[in-house]
Amino acid sequence: MIKVLIIDDEPMQREGIMRLTPWEDFGAEVIGAAGSGMEGILLAREYRPDVLIVDIKMPGLSGLDVIARLREELEAEYIILSGYGEFEYAQQAIALGVCAYLLKPLDDEELSAAVRLAADHIRERRVHLHEANASEVIVTHLDLPEEEPVRGYLLHAVRHMEEHMAEPITVREVADELGLSVSYLHKLFARCGTSFSAYLTDCRLRRAGQMLREGDEKIYAIAAACGYQDTRYFSKIFQKHMGVKPTEYRHGKEALINSAPPS
Structure with a gap:
């Protein structure tokens, strides 16, 4: 705002x-x-x-x-x-x-x-300003448009998601951060063939997958770090989108999840 x-x-x-x-x-x-x-x-x-x-x-x-x-x-x-x-x-x-x-x-x-x-x-x-810092953002499975300032807004939105992964993130919060209306932010994500909520879930689960592969933290700790306070719900969402349970993913069944999760 x-x-x-x-x-x-x-x-x-x-x-x-x-x-x-x-x-x-x-x-x-x-x-x-x-x-x-x-x-x-x-x-x-x-x-x-x-x-x-x-x-x-x-x-x-x-x-x-x-x-x-x-x-x-x-x-x-x-x-x-x-x-x-x-x-x-x-x-x-x-x-x-x-x-x-x-x-x-x-x-x-x-x-x-x-x-x-x-x-x-x-x-x-x-x-x-945010484009100058955009090299710190890993944008996965988001087909960014070339024109400005749309590209810059989306990069800023993604960076906010990455930095506040463990917190409850709402579309209103991100829209206010960018000085946009909620409806306009929804339209920007729609232009990329996805939605705000779908991309946020994708970000969280890919972060969870990275933590599962690279560390030995407890499942509940990984869930919390990715914005899920309910471990059972996290496991259910993870399996739905990734095709395997978090514990199975950790134990080397990555071959089942080579494709991108559905939107």
Whole structure:
């Protein structure tokens, strides 16, 4: 989910932005609102927002002061709000790398377009970050599409599954991690000819198979490490998908499971 912080000394404008912007359409949520530049800086340091909507002219620290202080601390996108008489600030705002420069009174469609653009920039940044770490992910039996950012989203999802194998993993949790809707994440896996739950089961059972082959841990310990707290249920699922019981697999009957498990 994309986290948004609003910094504006005008209460009515703050409230209007919070209430009238369709945040869910962009996979975003407002995590805070501040009435001054200093309060905004403190909230930003605490909650680490992805997008900041900042009024350029406020008592005390201006919006430009806020951005100048935070730009070295946060990987964030900034949307500036400015009055008609403040065009002289535009060049400074551009120099600070703001995502959008909007004039007041705000147009709802222009604000929505700016938020969408900022959210897209954040997602692109996340994709590149996770692609840089993608060499650590072993993607098995997942036919990844070539186009971006779809490929990056799927790699990120798989990496999350691999890293949190022992925990209860839900599609909602992974979708939130990627800043996507649940329905869109389901569609991404469907494009690869599988489903989220099927691929998660595949990941868990292949990890279990690796642990059975390479170590001598108890079956219940392997089950727990792969996200199954009920050992009997784990054995049942393992046999259904792999064709043999975990103990048989361990004792060298790999010849029965050379083919990939069914989806």
